[in-house]
Amino acid sequence: MKPVAGYVPYPPRAFRTRVSTYWWLTSWPYLRFILREFSSVFVAWFVVLTLWQIASLIRGPAAYAGFLEWLRSPFLVALNAVSFLFVVFHAVTWFNLAPKAMAIRMGGKRAPALLITAPNYVAWLAVSAALAWIVLGE
Amino acid sequence: MSKRSNEPLLWLLFSAGGVVAALAIPVHLFLFGLAFPLGWIKSPSYESLMALIRHPLAAPYLLVVCSLPLFHWAHRFRYTLFDGLQIKHLNELINTFCYGGAILGTMLAAYLVWTIP
Numbered sequence: 608m609k610p611v612a613g614y615v616p617y618p619p620r621a622f623r624t625r626v627s628t629y630w631w632l633t634s635w636p637y638l639r640f641i642l643r644e645f646s647s648v649f650v651a652w653f654v655v656l657t658l659w660q661i662a663s664l665i666r667g668p669a670a671y672a673g674f675l676e677w678l679r680s681p682f683l684v685a686l687n688a689v690s691f692l693f694v695v696f697h698a699v700t701w702f703n704l705a706p707k708a709m710a711i712r713m714g715g716k717r718a719p720a721l722l723i724t725a726p727n728y729v730a731w732l733a734v735s736a737a738l739a740w741i742v743l744g745e
Numbered sequence: 746m747s748k749r750s751n752e753p754l755l756w757l758l759f760s761a762g763g764v765v766a767a768l769a770i771p772v773h774l775f776l777f778g779l780a781f782p783l784g785w786i787k788s789p790s791y792e793s794l795m796a797l798i799r800h801p802l803a804a805p806y807l808l809v810v811c812s813l814p815l816f817h818w819a820h821r822f823r824y825t826l827f828d829g830l831q832i833k834h835l836n837e838l839i840n841t842f843c844y845g846g847a848i849l850g851t852m853l854a855a856y857l858v859w860t861i862p
Contacts, residue, residue, distance in 0.1 A: 626831070628830060628831060631829055641825065641829050644821050644822075644824065644825040644828075644829070645825060646821075647817060647818040647820075647821035647822050647825070648818065648822060650762075650766045650770060650814045650817060650818050651814070651815060651818035651822070651846075653766075653770050653773065653774055653814070654810075654811045654814055654815050654818075654850060654854075655850075656777075656778070657773070657807070657810065657811055658811060658850070658853055658854060658857060660777065661798065661807065661854075661857045661858070661861075662857055664791070664794060664795060664798060664861075665857065665860055665861060665862065668791045671791050671794075672791075675781075675782070675788070678777070678778070678781070678782045679782045679783075683778075683782070684778075684779070684782055684783065687774060687778030687779055687782075688778075688779060690774055690778065691771065691774045691775055691778060691779060694766065694770045694771050694774055695771050697763075697766060697767060697770075698766075698767035698768075698770075698771055701763050701764070701766075701767040702767060730768060731767065731768055731771075734768045734769060734772070735768075735771065735772035738769060738772050738773065739772055739776065741797070742776055742789060742797070743786070743789065744789060744793055744797075
């Protein structure tokens with residue numbers, strides 16, 4: 608057996624300062640990072656809402672009317688407004704990260720970030736317009 | 746012996762879910778969560794929505810829009826708890842909750858689109 612470098616199950620206790628549980632409140636970039644990660648909770652909420660919507664559509668017109676009534680309650684409107692801001696935040700940060708994740712080379716150099724970011728925004732606009740057009744039926 | 750990691754697969758699902766969530770969810774949430782309930786835009790009727798989800802492409806679309814973003818959530822939320830709250834000792838419980846939730850949600854979505862009359 609060759610010794611495996613890297614992971615050690617029980618490393619010796621060296622001096623380490625304890626990182627506060629609230630480290631992400633100490634600076635704006637940290638907070639922004641945690642907010643970006645937290646946007647995933649609102650992504651999951653959207654899926655719950657959509658599954659609920661499909662289920663009430665299947666159950667019939669009365670059930671769907673009840674679902675729409677529930678969506679009109681102030682709490683749901685507020686929750687969905689916050690969720691909307693978070694999913695837009697997710698989309699913007701996701702598209703802005705794309706040039707860092709995709710290393711496309713042009714003539715031996717990394718392609719400029721805008722060249723990768725811009726098509727993402729165009730796609731976002733196109734998909735949004737197409738979906739709205741389909742849902743609104745015109 | 747080292748076990749093959751399933752991290753690349755989970756990352757792929759996270760990444761695909763992130764793309765789907767970024768492209769499709771804002772407009773969905775704007776229409777159904779804000780514009781229709783607040784009366785900014787007239788909501789489509791029950792019949793037209795039923796016609797829409799009966800379309801042959803609706804089932805695969807709804808499945809993708811529900812499933813992949815759940816795996817995106819599972820991966821991100823898991824690491825948010827890991828980094829943000831530093832609760833490493835609950836790792837197994839958190840993983841089961843996150844990926845288990847995504848799998849359950851996917852199964853529920855598959856069941857629902859299967860039962861569309």
